[in-house]
Amino acid sequence: MEKNQYELCLEVFHRLDRKGILQHTLVIGSWCLFFYRNYFKDEGYRPAVRTRDIDFPLPLPVNFKGKEDIPEILKELGFITGFKGNSGYIILQHPDLLIEFLVPEKGRGSDKPYPIPQLGINAQPLRYLHFLQDNAISLDFEGMKIRVPHPAAYALHKFIIFKRRAKPDKRDRDIEGATRVFRQLLTEEKADSIRIIFGKMHRKWQITVIRNLKSIGENEIAALLQEYIA
Amino acid sequence: MAIKGILREELDNSIKMKADYEKELSKLPVGSLARRNIKGQNYYYLIYRDKGRVKSVYKGKVSEKILHKYSEAKKYRAKYRHLLSRLKKEIRFINGVLRGKEPI
Numbered sequence: 001m002e003k004n005q006y007e008l009c010l011e012v013f014h015r016l017d018r019k020g021i022l023q024h025t026l027v028i029g030s031w032c033l034f035f036y037r038n039y040f041k042d043e044g045y046r047p048a049v050r051t052r053d054i055d056f057p058l059p060l061p062v063n064f065k066g067k068e069d070i071p072e073i074l075k076e077l078g079f080i081t082g083f084k085g086n087s088g089y090i091i092l093q094h095p096d097l098l099i100e101f102l103v104p105e106k107g108r109g110s111d112k113p114y115p116i117p118q119l120g121i122n123a124q125p126l127r128y129l130h131f132l133q134d135n136a137i138s139l140d141f142e143g144m145k146i147r148v149p150h151p152a153a154y155a156l157h158k159f160i161i162f163k164r165r166a167k168p169d170k171r172d173r174d175i176e177g178a179t180r181v182f183r184q185l186l187t188e189e190k191a192d193s194i195r196i197i198f199g200k201m202h203r204k205w206q207i208t209v210i211r212n213l214k215s216i217g218e219n220e221i222a223a224l225l226q227e228y229i230a
Numbered sequence: 231m232a233i234k235g236i237l238r239e240e241l242d243n244s245i246k247m248k249a250d251y252e253k254e255l256s257k258l259p260v261g262s263l264a265r266r267n268i269k270g271q272n273y274y275y276l277i278y279r280d281k282g283r284v285k286s287v288y289k290g291k292v293s294e295k296i297l298h299k300y301s302e303a304k305k306y307r308a309k310y311r312h313l314l315s316r317l318k319k320e321i322r323f324i325n326g327v328l329r330g331k332e333p334i
Binding site for chain 1: 234235236238239240243244246247250251254306309310313316317320
């Protein structure tokens, strides 16, 4: 990672940590692959290429009791507030990092941003997000506790959502990152954690995961997961 | 290829971000306040550039709030200009990489 980007990322986490916000959220997307370096014992683990986006999912209801203004907290670092697409989702922009906030989508779903006034932001509702939030772990990072989805949850989640991606390159990145993490878990004999987390999935989701894996020729992983269903 | 996809995505992000930084810069108050001390009293002039020429407008005594506003504007103007310059370089770089062997 570039020094500038690393230092900025560290400062963002420190600021959110000092305000008590960091403990309410977790890091997802390609950035958690970077933090998995602190989970995997194998020094050969190399995180896949990642973009500048850091996604912070928040649980619903948002149980943050204080009143903070995240865009104002990060303004001093050079972040400006932008809006994504036509829907008006807030995105905090800096040439080194793009920060977005997410909440789990419920019911029929909606395109509308979910307002979180106690943090001065809004968030994009996304399907399947609570699976990541329900299977989070804490990792040490520069004196802080960073919450990320368990690597098994990360991989299984990607195995579901890659089919929903409109852009083929995003789809390919999802598959590449997820299979890399999944194989690393197997290399480090952590198949048990895969079994436990896969077992927590809804039956329909389990079937979707296996079907999706077969569709991309990952029959070995599909067969392993099939054993856990039977 | 995944790396090309990432670059295209980053290019789109940078172009959008560049426009947003320019918009943010345009929102900042123009110029900066210059202080003159006359017989122990502070008086202020607003110094700014208009079509390449430096202009100075007498503002007299100004409140702490206004002073703070201009000092913050100066700080953020420098920051945003620096980041904008980085973004422009980045856009040129990614465009060059994506263009590959195509003629410029």
